[in-house]
Amino acid sequence: MSNVWSLLKKGNKPSLLAALVNLFLGVLKGVAFFFTGNIAMFAEMMHSLGDSANQFFVFIGSALSKKAPTRQFPKGFGRVVNLVCLGAVLIVGILSYETIKEGWHQITHPAPSNGMWISLSVLAIGIILEGVVLMKAAKEILHESNESATFFSALPKAFTHLNRAKPATKLVFMEDLVATSGGVLALVAVIIAHFTGFLQAEGIASILIGLMMFYVVGVIFLENARGVIGETDEEMLNHIAHLLWEDKNVRDIQKLEVVKEGEFLHVEVLAEIDPSLTFAEVDDIRDHLMKILLSQTKVSKVTIAFDEDDGITNWNHIDDHPNNMK
The missing domain is CATH 1.20.1510.10 (Cation efflux protein transmembrane domain)
Structure with missing residues (x-):
């Protein structure tokens, strides 16, 4: 009860x-x-x-x-x-x-x-x-x-x-x-x-x-x-893409989903990083990004995975004029 x-x-x-x-x-x-x-x-x-x-x-x-x-x-x-x-x-x-x-x-x-x-x-x-x-x-x-x-x-x-x-x-x-x-x-x-x-x-x-x-x-x-x-929040997706690109360790974004789950947002990221980084450095990058993304409005769950940089930038789903969503 x-x-x-x-x-x-x-x-x-x-x-x-x-x-x-x-x-x-x-x-x-x-x-x-x-x-x-x-x-x-x-x-x-x-x-x-x-x-x-x-x-x-x-x-x-x-x-x-x-x-x-x-x-x-x-x-x-x-x-x-x-x-x-x-x-x-x-x-x-x-x-x-x-x-x-x-x-x-x-x-x-x-x-x-x-x-x-x-x-x-x-x-x-x-x-x-x-x-x-x-x-x-x-x-x-x-x-x-x-x-x-x-x-x-x-x-x-x-x-x-x-x-x-x-x-x-x-x-x-x-x-x-x-x-x-x-x-x-x-x-x-x-x-x-x-x-x-x-x-x-x-x-x-x-x-x-x-x-x-x-x-x-x-x-x-x-x-x-x-x-x-399960609908994508396009405005927040664009905002989070900018946050990821602001991190100097992120070379490319293979996958980014920002899905509305009732009143909250669930974020899933697959980013490319420098393959020469150590496990400890990758873990620090993940913790840093998790802290930033979880501080965003309505974001309640974040999943981050990494892949090695292939030297080709594929991500183009980004606006040149992001909104301040914090």
Whole structure:
């Protein structure tokens, strides 16, 4: 049991916070829908409950992905978080369909709703809380990217560094971005329906919210499918190639792989060195390179092997303008 708790402590904190906030909002919006019959509120209820469920699973998956390798699974459990994210987006996909279906029903058979101020109050609370979680996720993205920002610049900078975020953090950010904008959309729809009598506005808002949810499903599904297969981090590969070339003992690089394993990177290197070096000198070179590579962001495992220099430089997968990834 102590091992389980120690693993859970390592889980993605933004996803746990988002799960709890969305559970509270889902219940609150469900109560509001029961009293008002507002279809836009129904869409927001489904969205919040769906987000809560999959963000909780993502938290569990991110914790399990940090489990140490075992004899049966020597490469570790890093890709568990990708598998969990794939399962999580399926839940969102199902709820997206239900949201769009109810929105279409409201458009084709518009029905009035009651308790406008109840709906507006609940939606306003949801927008504020979702916005707080969104900002928390944005700051976590910047932290994972070794970047800093002010309160007002955190959100736009998070978009810039979104591809460098951990899968769980990226999922939370995108879901809460949709949730916050969906809340605003639902709030506007309620006001339009009440003051203009255009009841279809709530159905239109519900469909738009469902479509935004489907967008998140598509993006996260494709990204985590690549993660399950094992995707190369091209930016970090280029950076590590430069680090290797900076070492005067490295004459050529026969092989370099930088593969995403969940939230971390595994690096495998086969470099050519001077064949006249002693075993002790080669061991010192290996220790030096291991120390440098393991200090890089998200790199958790490094395998280095050497071969004798054949006098021919084969490595050409390198950019002339490397990024500072430290």
